[in-house]
Amino acid sequence: MTKALIVGAGIGGIATALRLRKKGYDVTVLEANDYPGGKLHAIDLKGYRFDLGPSLFTMPQYVTELFELYGLQPSEWFQYHRKEVVCNYFWEDGVRFSAFADKTDFIHNAAKTFNEAPEHLQKYLDRNRKKYDLTAGLFLEKSLHKLNTYLSADTMKAMARLGSLDVASTLNRTNERTFKNSKLVQLFNRYATYNGSSPYKTPGIMSMIPHLEMHYGTFYPKGGMHRISQSLFELGQSKGIDFKFNEKVHEIVVENGKATGVITENSTYLSDIVVSNMDIYPTYKKLLKSQKHPKKVLEQERSSSALIFYWGISREFPELDLHNILFTKDYPREFRAIFEKRTLFEDPTVYINITSKEEKTDAPQRHENWFVMINAPGNHGQDWEALKKRARQQIIEKINRVLKIDLEKLITVEHILDPVGIENDTSSYRGALYGAASNNQFAAFLRHPNFSRKIKNLYFCGGSVHPGGGIPLCLLSAKIVGDLVPEV
Ligand code: FAD
8 A cells, every 4th residue: 555654743744644645655754743633632630621722713714624525424424513703802091892793783783882884994994805816826836846836827816906905005005094993993903913914013914813713713623722633633533544643844855856655763663655644844944954954045034933821710700702802002013022122022922712601511510711812923043931930920910801890719720832832732833823923915825735745655744834724724735735745
């Protein structure tokens, strides 16, 4: 049987394993950790359950199609429901806003709260939809690095409408051109963080991201985000994919310009194709040391990282929902701190995710499990202990000001994850959440392709390569690799 080896059991690696198994490959996944899922992992802490990494789930169809690929009923493995409120937003001057998933309700509520004309909101959302419709097929679902992608009718259509895509403008400029209200601009600027970028640098085409949330919806998987990686892992096991844990790969073996296997701490594995789900930077720097490196691609600016406090909270908060944002008073300075000064901002935007709102068993009775995250620079050797100590205080003070509470007294347990931890746990270079940042208009084209141009039978999947980071795009990278590998 034709053999495929996959380095890493992140969501991209598991999904690629499923795609290749379906094509008839004998698939082995080698994972450095003792668990599958990579960033999509969870912990239990004194009666509280916490998802460690992703908290926002969009485009569930890319998960369910993997069950369908095997002729299975997805709901028997993986269940989820759509959220009616996408996110609750809070500002320190007392303004609060619930972003409804229903477009009409969203427009009505936003027009009232931010004193904007409903027609402006409708026009903005329509324009976002057009951006997505014009480019998704081209930028997300195909390899950008194969000639036939450029010869398609979709590409021609997108190129002809380049002006309407706001590629030359920044997301902030695009939003400021549309709205008078600075809070609404800030709300729509936040979508830059969905791929770890700055709204003051990422191109205006990124305003298609709210379209994904508002048109296709946001969802919550039963059992938590962790079920996404777990259910696909269970599917893989049931289909005969061999997962080996505590099996760190040290080298991808290349002979006569072809990948022929890998060397791990324990063994040497031979195979017909190799797929790396490891971050592209260490894949080259550690596993392909003697090969020529794509310098420009590896030098790209990395996406932001995160500092997360997982807190057990001994009270319930009816004003909070699954997703909550407490905005900074100075968004431009916050992004300058992260991307230019490589430090944490003194008044950070605080994201609070509470899965016990959806699943009571995630926290003890009348308690809540808070995942409290701020955007952070990548790990450049900063003094993280000092930064974390200061940020913890500033975050608590901010939450106290907005919710009028004394949070410190309510914290029953604590776990902390910082950029160093993210880097150590998943080999993500500098602890980046999404691979390279999209802080310029060429970023999409500079991501590494899903195959090697120099080494035959070598492929790449996951958040650091095309089409990008985040669960849906990692799943699409697996789909692209599945399309690229030869039939057996
Ligand atoms: P990873 O999850 O990076 O896993 C790579 C795997 O490869 C790891 O298991 C690692 O141990 C293994 N590995 C590495 N090197 C080796 C080696 N040499 N040998 C063997 N195994 C190796 N996305 C969203 O969609 N929504 C969100 O809300 C969201 N929020 C996030 C919040 C946080 C805090 C983080 C950290 C990420 C978030 N993301 C979010 C991003 C999302 O988690 C990632 O884009 C995605 O999970 C990355 O998957 P991946 O397939 O690239 O692999």
